[in-house]
Amino acid sequence: MFSEAETDPVLPKDKFKTQEARLRTALLKAQYDLLKKADRSLLIVVAGIDGAGKGATINLLNEWMDPRHIHTMAFGPPAESEAQRPPLWRYWNELPENGRIGIVFGSWYQPLLREAARKHPDADTLERHATHVRAFEAQLAANGVQVIKLWYHLSAKAQAERTERLLSSPETSWQVTPADRKVARKFKRLRSAAEVALTHTDVPYAPWVIVPSADESMRTVCTAETVLRALRRRGAPRVSQPSTPARPRITDRLARLDYAVHADKDEYDTELGLLQGRLARAVRSPKFDKHSLVLVFEGQDAAGKGGAIRRVTQALDARQFDITPVSAPAPHELARPYLWRFWRRIPSHGRVAIFDRSWYGRVLVERVEKFTPPTAWQRAYGEINDFERQLADSGAIVLKFWLAVTPDVQLERFQEREASPFKNFKITPDDWRNREKWQPYADAANEMMARTDSGHAPWHLISANDKRHARLQVLRHVVQALESQL
Amino acid sequence: MFSEAETDPVLPKDKFKTQEARLRTALLKAQYDLLKKADRSLLIVVAGIDGAGKGATINLLNEWMDPRHIHTMAFGPPAESEAQRPPLWRYWNELPENGRIGIVFGSWYQPLLREAARKHPDADTLERHATHVRAFEAQLAANGVQVIKLWYHLSAKAQAERTERLLSSPETSWQVTPADRKVARKFKRLRSAAEVALTHTDVPYAPWVIVPSADESMRTVCTAETVLRALRRRGAPRVSQPSTPARPRITDRLARLDYAVHADKDEYDTELGLLQGRLARAVRSPKFDKHSLVLVFEGQDAAGKGGAIRRVTQALDARQFDITPVSAPAPHELARPYLWRFWRRIPSHGRVAIFDRSWYGRVLVERVEKFTPPTAWQRAYGEINDFERQLADSGAIVLKFWLAVTPDVQLERFQEREASPFKNFKITPDDWRNREKWQPYADAANEMMARTDSGHAPWHLISANDKRHARLQVLRHVVQALESQL
Numbered sequence A, B: 001m002f003s004e005a006e007t008d009p010v011l012p013k014d015k016f017k018t019q020e021a022r023l024r025t026a027l028l029k030a031q032y033d034l035l036k037k038a039d040r041s042l043l044i045v046v047a048g049i050d051g052a053g054k055g056a057t058i059n060l061l062n063e064w065m066d067p068r069h070i071h072t073m074a075f076g077p078p079a080e081s082e083a084q085r086p087p088l089w090r091y092w093n094e095l096p097e098n099g100r101i102g103i104v105f106g107s108w109y110q111p112l113l114r115e116a117a118r119k120h121p122d123a124d125t126l127e128r129h130a131t132h133v134r135a136f137e138a139q140l141a142a143n144g145v146q147v148i149k150l151w152y153h154l155s156a157k158a159q160a161e162r163t164e165r166l167l168s169s170p171e172t173s174w175q176v177t178p179a180d181r182k183v184a185r186k187f188k189r190l191r192s193a194a195e196v197a198l199t200h201t202d203v204p205y206a207p208w209v210i211v212p213s214a215d216e217s218m219r220t221v222c223t224a225e226t227v228l229r230a231l232r233r234r235g236a237p238r239v240s241q242p243s244t245p246a247r248p249r250i251t252d253r254l255a256r257l258d259y260a261v262h263a264d265k266d267e268y269d270t271e272l273g274l275l276q277g278r279l280a281r282a283v284r285s286p287k288f289d290k291h292s293l294v295l296v297f298e299g300q301d302a303a304g305k306g307g308a309i310r311r312v313t314q315a316l317d318a319r320q321f322d323i324t325p326v327s328a329p330a331p332h333e334l335a336r337p338y339l340w341r342f343w344r345r346i347p348s349h350g351r352v353a354i355f356d357r358s359w360y361g362r363v364l365v366e367r368v369e370k371f372t373p374p375t376a377w378q379r380a381y382g383e384i385n386d387f388e389r390q391l392a393d394s395g396a397i398v399l400k401f402w403l404a405v406t407p408d409v410q411l412e413r414f415q416e417r418e419a420s421p422f423k424n425f426k427i428t429p430d431d432w433r434n435r436e437k438w439q440p441y442a443d444a445a446n447e448m449m450a451r452t453d454s455g456h457a458p459w460h461l462i463s464a465n466d467k468r469h470a471r472l473q474v475l476r477h478v479v480q481a482l483e484s485q486l
Helices: A013-037 A054-064 A089-093 A110-116 A123-142 A156-167 A178-201 A216-232 A265-284 A286-290 A305-313 A359-363 A374-393 A407-419 A429-436 A438-452 A467-485 B013-037 B054-064 B089-093 B110-116 B123-142 B156-167 B178-201 B216-232 B265-284 B286-290 B305-313 B359-363 B374-393 B407-419 B429-436 B438-452 B467-485
Strands: A041-048 A070-074 A101-105 A145-153 A208-212 A292-299 A321-325 A352-356 A396-404 A459-463 B041-048 B070-074 B101-105 B145-153 B208-212 B292-299 B321-325 B352-356 B396-404 B459-463
Touching: A013 A054, A013 A216, A041 A054, A041 A216, A054 A070, A054 A101, A054 A216, A054 B305, A110 A123, A110 A178, A123 A145, A123 A178, A123 A374, A145 A178, A145 A216, A156 A178, A178 A208, A208 A216, A265 A286, A265 A305, A265 A467, A292 A305, A292 A467, A305 A321, A305 A352, A305 A396, A305 A467, A305 B054, A359 A374, A359 A438, A374 A396, A374 A438, A396 A438, A396 A467, A407 A429, A429 A438, A438 A459, A459 A467, B013 B054, B013 B216, B041 B054, B041 B216, B054 B070, B054 B101, B054 B216, B110 B123, B110 B178, B123 B145, B123 B178, B123 B374, B145 B178, B145 B216, B156 B178, B178 B208, B208 B216, B265 B286, B265 B305, B265 B467, B292 B305, B292 B467, B305 B321, B305 B352, B305 B396, B305 B467, B359 B374, B359 B438, B374 B396, B374 B438, B396 B438, B396 B467, B407 B429, B429 B438, B438 B459, B459 B467
Parallel strands: A041 A101, A041 A145, A070 A101, A145 A208, A292 A352, A292 A396, A321 A352, A396 A459, B041 B101, B041 B145, B070 B101, B145 B208, B292 B352, B292 B396, B321 B352, B396 B459
Antiparallel strands: none
């Protein structure tokens, strides 16, 4: 795999000059084409042997192209706020907008490379890391983020010579970092770790390119050529989704629900207070410092999501929670994978994030209203399961509620809203239109619940014709989940 | 000050019902008017005696208005990432867009209130905190953020009765927090602390309103009335800027600069390496863990900012710095005070933030091109000084560079850029137009340097007709500043 790069090929100076002029012109043009079309973004992962000149090459790339449309990001060990979220959180947060280029140092390959570089790597751990990497890149590629990965490589001899040369003069000796010195001793192990990591993750939709790095000119031209090829790509790659779950049996849960249940006023007042008390105690408990709570509220219009949410937040300290009301995505959100705007809102430990509508819009309104092609929303089930799996793995307790009403009750509430001078803002022509599509929405909801119900992020279908019953049910589930998991 | 609130006035139930209907309708209308006009945002600071019902009232406000356009934020003790920036950083970050409403719990009054509540408050510390608060609110008010402040108050007796009542039943006892119990013991001291804090900060452009809170109906109606009055305000308030510095003597520093200095190629290569080595060592030093570095680059077009920046970043680890290229603000940035987008980019400790153009656009391009009225850019000098003072106080080492060229050298570089297929993207009709306004830009730069040069954030005027000289000069200043301050 590295044999060619380890011959340390050299590009003669005069050839470099010709190449430089051609490449700079072509790169700029390709960059502006991408910016204008803005049909995707390009993410360049930079990795390789320390001291291979990654940093200098990326500096040069910024000089050759228009740096205003390139975002270079570099990640070290996770900060406290990052350690409390899924490991991919910080990469999601920084995804570039369509039309732009992102360059990533210290990428999501770190755990995989670290494991592979151990004396006795664990095969299962390796495979798990590799699976996560592939799933992430597949999701990016399928959602308009083109990914290429550069591995900077040179021979052990060239590496040692470079270090020696730099150390020989005070003008350059500072360029040798402690990591560079380590490489000399551990070259063999790093090399075989890289071999493992690259083999596990070289996929057509996110290929690895090995850049021979002993010679600066060669390294530069090879990098530029690779980026140019990527920018000139036409058409999206075929992504083989690694984790499309088998289609489960879809039952009509909405039709089978008992809509007659209700709670009496007295019973309600007492139980509400008691449940809120248990909730308040749970989120104040020191055990909650290692967890977060993510609550998703979906349901038909006028099913009472807002009221149910307020009964939850009454028990919380205002400093502890955030409510995210979700409506149609803004332009800068549309210019990124659809999960991006939700990743940005996931809570740190000790906090509660409440979503009033959510990422499930992808398989509900976007499906029914045909905003998104079928391949995309069908793929979303797997992507969402993966997202929630990551949330749960990082300590989040995830609960999802569908508040269900019957058409006649919805009609009553619509009419009541229209008649009230301070509630009529809640009802729009859209609501009436959606009502016409009752069954398509119900079908979408049933399929969604069947395909995204999981032990770590369960769906709770709530009978909501009686508001009091619905509010108590929501609180019961939240309290139960917290008390059993803390 | 609190005597009226401490009579614990009550609003009869029937009166409340009438008020509620009227207020909800009026509040919604006023909220939508604000959203439509979007000429400002409204920030509501919520504070008061613990257990006065702040949280419940704000919950209700969210129910009465359209919660999608209200952002409730609550701040506890600063997290690690917050402690490494100026104390106001987290509030700046969360400023709502024009047209929207923000509600703040745990506001910038915390340090002032804490000091005032000490057994023997220090008068100087009090005054310093109060000055910071007033300056911040003045800046917000002058830049399109309307601020109102609510203090929830009740008598010691009512407070004690409330606690007792809540504790008497398991359905409500959880509502009593440890803070509530403390209040009972410390009521007197909290009360006098509040008196001090409010007296020091009750200003016409950001007034305090005391909300009688013993009775829920009274508390609710009073809150709603206050918010309604604020939403209905016409015209901006007169802000008496607390810190407009006297107009200094403005010297024509640009004209007096020696443009003939230059560096020889050999000398340049050697010194560049040595300076970069010193820079690399400085930012890797453990002492830098308590500091950050903020570099501002301004200058005429084609003065060589990009090249100078790259000579700095060559010495840095890619994981350690961010470059922010500054161009015209985007719509969501225009909808907030102009410093907002820069606050969001200030570095945590151990990091380097480089601005390729900066907040000084306010007093350069916005002044010369008349994008901003004179009162606003004249006010900006003081606001910028205040901003940089806060950066320095939080550990940032701030350096500002003006790279100066003469018109003939600029012309040469423009022509060279136009002739090069991979540099002509750097030159636009705007550049030629700006060139026509050479003197107005020079005047603006001279005044800017005179009015914002400070010990903690000095301007360095760099002779840049010779690029090598300019790059060395920049590095010399950076290295000197780091070595003397670490």
